[in-house]
Amino acid sequence: MKLEDYKVVFAVVGLICVLLLAVPALSLAVHFPAGEKFSELWVLGSGHMAEDYPFNVNESGSYLVYLGVENHLSSSAYYEVILKFRNESEPLPNETAGVFSSSPPLYVYHAFLQDGQSWEQPLSFSFLQVSAAQNQSVVGGLTVNGVTLSVNKHAVWDDEGSGYFYELFMELWIYNVTSDAFQFHNRFVGLWLNVTAAS
Amino acid sequence: MSGLFKRCLRASAWLLLILMVAGLLSYGSPCVKGADDASVGVGNADAAVRQAFNATLEAERAGANVSGLILRLNEAGTVLGEAEIALGKGNSSEATSEAGQCVGIAESVKSDADALKASALDEARTVFWAYLAFSVVGIAVFVVALALVWRRFKRGYVGRTLGMKPEVAHDEA
Numbered sequence: 001m002k003l004e005d006y007k008v009v010f011a012v013v014g015l016i017c018v019l020l021l022a023v024p025a026l027s028l029a030v031h032f033p034a035g036e037k038f039s040e041l042w043v044l045g046s047g048h049m050a051e052d053y054p055f056n057v058n059e060s061g062s063y064l065v066y067l068g069v070e071n072h073l074s075s076s077a078y079y080e081v082i083l084k085f086r087n088e089s090e091p092l093p094n095e096t097a098g099v100f101s102s103s104p105p106l107y108v109y110h111a112f113l114q115d116g117q118s119w120e121q122p123l124s125f126s127f128l129q130v131s132a133a134q135n136q137s138v139v140g141g142l143t144v145n146g147v148t149l150s151v152n153k154h155a156v157w158d159d160e161g162s163g164y165f166y167e168l169f170m171e172l173w174i175y176n177v178t179s180d181a182f183q184f185h186n187r188f189v190g191l192w193l194n195v196t197a198a199s
Numbered sequence: 200m201s202g203l204f205k206r207c208l209r210a211s212a213w214l215l216l217i218l219m220v221a222g223l224l225s226y227g228s229p230c231v232k233g234a235d236d237a238s239v240g241v242g243n244a245d246a247a248v249r250q251a252f253n254a255t256l257e258a259e260r261a262g263a264n265v266s267g268l269i270l271r272l273n274e275a276g277t278v279l280g281e282a283e284i285a286l287g288k289g290n291s292s293e294a295t296s297e298a299g300q301c302v303g304i305a306e307s308v309k310s311d312a313d314a315l316k317a318s319a320l321d322e323a324r325t326v327f328w329a330y331l332a333f334s335v336v337g338i339a340v341f342v343v344a345l346a347l348v349w350r351r352f353k354r355g356y357v358g359r360t361l362g363m364k365p366e367v368a369h370d371e372a
Contacts, residue, residue, distance in 0.1 A: 112255075175249065
């Protein structure tokens, strides 16, 4: 090998070693992009599994499900899970347009989660003042986690499903630090319920 | 004398009645005032929790471990939820009490988050200078060492080359 060839070897080895020595300082300045950022919202049955969801419910029963949220936003987040109740004719949130449901909030859970952390809380509910006459049913109230709430919802008889159907659904909202306000996080889950009066 | 006393008593009773009516009109009913106070209290609690979360997020961005703060924020969130429920049910005294408790937790979280952020920033500054010093000094020492090794190698190489004896090649053909 000629002297010039040795010079190239020295330069390459030197450059590699300089880069290795610069890694600690570079790590402070260079930040690699995080993966996909998202949040999860789920509802599980009474056995903490995706089964045994209440469907045929009546005024005399009490029902239990579990609500869960998981944060994958690369930083801590402040969530609200808002419980709402609707009949078949009222609109659901629009995921495409990112618009929340116009139904009034009945119950609100507050949850603070670090990145990768999950939160799960029980949701127990029962119905009050359920009546049905002339192909129309009315649900007067709802008890959620021991709190009595007035709902006054009407539903008409559904011939196809043979029942009076209502939906108990939960929207996920997130606190936006910049605007200092909660915004709909475009996630919701729901339970269809065939509500009948006490048997 | 008795007539004068009676007139004075009647005048005092009227005055007292007028003062009571005026008092009620200027302050509103005690029930409405209690509900307003509770509503303001819950609003303050909500704002305090948001501020505590903002401070926690800043501490996290500065590199602090905020898991303890998040636990306490969840506690504040639960109490805030209870205050909102009590307010919805018209239980003003419970709503005010829960809201006060929530503000207490949120303020303590905010103060701890500010302290954690300051210490995390100090630590980050120390780490930054230590890493920078390691890299700069390490590179400088390495470059000088490499230059010295190169000079020595080059001298040896040139010496070996000059010390070589020319070989006589035979033309076999």
